[in-house]
Amino acid sequence: MKSPCIDICVFDGRTGWCKGCGRTKDEIRAWKKSQPHQQRRIESDLPRRLAKLTPMAKPIRPDQ
Template sequence: MKSPCIDICKFDGRTGWCVACGRTKEECRGWKKAPRPRLISLSAELPRRLAKLAARDAG
């Protein structure tokens, strides 16, 4: 499964999520070795994380 990384790699201090892709540093490091069901689950979660970061920044 293709990585959601867009080579910005800046992590939010509160959540630990990358502001570009929504993953944590640990999730980024383990992406290539993670089982497919975990990648699917995480991929479904990333848009919610990014929306939460955007809403917090907008408010």
């Protein structure tokens, strides 16, 4: 499974989530070694996480 990283690695101090992709530092480090079902579980939670970040912290997609 492709990484959800969009090369905006700034972490929210309150949640610990990356403001670009929504993952934690531990999830990012473990991504390549994670099982597909673990990656899918994390990826399915990312929209919820990103929505909880402040509006200024929402991801900026490079293609926008």
